[in-house]
Amino acid sequence: MRILSFCGFAVCFCIFAAAALVRAQDIAATWQGTLPAGIDQHRVAIQIAKKADGSWDAPACDVEFLHNGAHVDSLVVNGDRLKLTLNGGAVVYDAEVNADGTLIDGQWTNDGHAVSLELHRAAAGALWPVPFLYQYHSKDATYLRPSAEEPAIPFTPKLALDYMERGAEAWTSEWKCVACHTNGSYMVVRPLLTAQFGPPQTALRDFFVTRLREELASERKPEWDSTEAVYVAAGLAIWDAHITHHLSPETAQALDSMFKVQRADGDWTISDDNNPPLESSRYQLATVAARAIGNAPGWLALQRGKPVEAKIELLESYLRAQRKMQGDYDRTDLLWASTELPGLLDAKQKSELVEMILKHQRADGGWSIREFAQPEEWGKGNRAEKLRAEAEFTNPPSDGHMTGLAIIALRKAGVPASDKRIRRGVAWLLANQRSSGRWWTRSLNRDGWQFITYSGTVYPLLALAMCNALPPSA
Numbered sequence: 001m002r003i004l005s006f007c008g009f010a011v012c013f014c015i016f017a018a019a020a021l022v023r024a025q026d027i028a029a030t031w032q033g034t035l036p037a038g039i040d041q042h043r044v045a046i047q048i049a050k051k052a053d054g055s056w057d058a059p060a061c062d063v064e065f066l067h068n069g070a071h072v073d074s075l076v077v078n079g080d081r082l083k084l085t086l087n088g089g090a091v092v093y094d095a096e097v098n099a100d101g102t103l104i105d106g107q108w109t110n111d112g113h114a115v116s117l118e119l120h121r122a123a124a125g126a127l128w129p130v131p132f133l134y135q136y137h138s139k140d141a142t143y144l145r146p147s148a149e150e151p152a153i154p155f156t157p158k159l160a161l162d163y164m165e166r167g168a169e170a171w172t173s174e175w176k177c178v179a180c181h182t183n184g185s186y187m188v189v190r191p192l193l194t195a196q197f198g199p200p201q202t203a204l205r206d207f208f209v210t211r212l213r214e215e216l217a218s219e220r221k222p223e224w225d226s227t228e229a230v231y232v233a234a235g236l237a238i239w240d241a242h243i244t245h246h247l248s249p250e251t252a253q254a255l256d257s258m259f260k261v262q263r264a265d266g267d268w269t270i271s272d273d274n275n276p277p278l279e280s281s282r283y284q285l286a287t288v289a290a291r292a293i294g295n296a297p298g299w300l301a302l303q304r305g306k307p308v309e310a311k312i313e314l315l316e317s318y319l320r321a322q323r324k325m326q327g328d329y330d331r332t333d334l335l336w337a338s339t340e341l342p343g344l345l346d347a348k349q350k351s352e353l354v355e356m357i358l359k360h361q362r363a364d365g366g367w368s369i370r371e372f373a374q375p376e377e378w379g380k381g382n383r384a385e386k387l388r389a390e391a392e393f394t395n396p397p398s399d400g401h402m403t404g405l406a407i408i409a410l411r412k413a414g415v416p417a418s419d420k421r422i423r424r425g426v427a428w429l430l431a432n433q434r435s436s437g438r439w440w441t442r443s444l445n446r447d448g449w450q451f452i453t454y455s456g457t458v459y460p461l462l463a464l465a466m467c468n469a470l471p472p473s474a
Helices: 157-175 183-196 202-216 226-244 247-261 280-295 308-321 327-340 346-360 386-389 400-414 419-433 451-468
Strands: 015-018 028-035 038-040 046-052 056-065 071-077 080-085 089-097 105-110 113-121 136-137 139-146
Touching: 028 046, 071 105, 080 157, 080 226, 089 113, 089 419, 113 419, 136 157, 139 157, 139 226, 157 183, 157 451, 183 202, 183 226, 202 247, 226 247, 226 280, 226 386, 247 280, 247 308, 280 327, 327 400, 346 400, 400 419, 419 451
Parallel strands: 015 046
Antiparallel strands: 015 028, 028 038, 028 113, 046 056, 071 080, 080 089, 089 105, 105 113, 136 139
16 A cells, blocks of 8 residues: 555655756756655655855755655766765655756665656746645645644634545545555545535545556556555445445455455554554454445345455454454544444443543543553554653544544444533534634654644544534534
């Protein structure tokens, strides 16, 4: 799965190099491009200008997701050749500039690994923000990185919906991959909001079908990344359940493909499992798989007596065993999944999970994701040091992601919207939307792009809909 972890992430890297170098220009210019890094991409910004003495300089260089920064050592221009050295020689860009100065084409070498890189000179109106401050950029809408300092506003559902739609659109068009933290979350949640906001974007479903067909036609082994396989199957199944109301051939193919990459334990492999909460736990991913098969209209009944029936039972046994979990966070997702996959848990087990979630409710009515697992339980435990160093570690604030998820799971399990604890959670959500339309949730991973605010906005909007708390005009 080509994913930026949600709150952490498998990355993307872009490059902006500036200068009509070979053409002796005194004014800095900017080049933009995409640098591949395995199945990911990375963005970079380099500004280049001619100095008064006739030499060239790169006064600005920003590399997206390069957490230690990008430091220019030297820039040498000789005729149509350009050589840029960064970070003590660890990074070298050796390239040729075309005749009209609109294209720089060469090799980007990082720690001895070289890849081809093209940079295109950008017009002023087409420049990406430098440094990379935005979380999503879609047409005329730019969402900057979320911040705890962003002011709260009176609840405005349209702003949240715009963020949900444009964020998924921007991620898909720019990175062309299925990411659990953005378009993956869109496809497993947005169809549930059809009654309130109309149907979701058909283009997103089309993209999921395209990814499915690409992977089915691929000769790679295994057929594709397990995380992507699960989210594609779940997204298509939930679409069928809430939009078309019948099983599509694509959903049946996606579910078959998903089970082909199931592990012998009953779960699915996560290739980069250090990005909690959504790309870090095989157990959490298995709850998404359970939602996929529980939602696909009529699919389960068609599997009786077929080989995949044993794999379904293996998944159910794995989930019931509740081993290697991200604490109570994964148990919350288990409760949600159990309400959509009949027979997964009995009434007593569901009741125990409901009480667990309610015990975590904070005095202000919200829930905090940081109180649902110990630092060492998230992913591989490699975020524990970061989490324990946070100033709010002993008293973490309520957040949009967990408050939304808690209410969804409780409502799915039958807790009425009139329950005073649900009402307190709804009140917290209504009072804590930010000016961009998002709800703030601090990443469990890195304090950078805060992609967890996407699900941290999708979940609250669904939770409010499930509690009949959206205004009539929504």
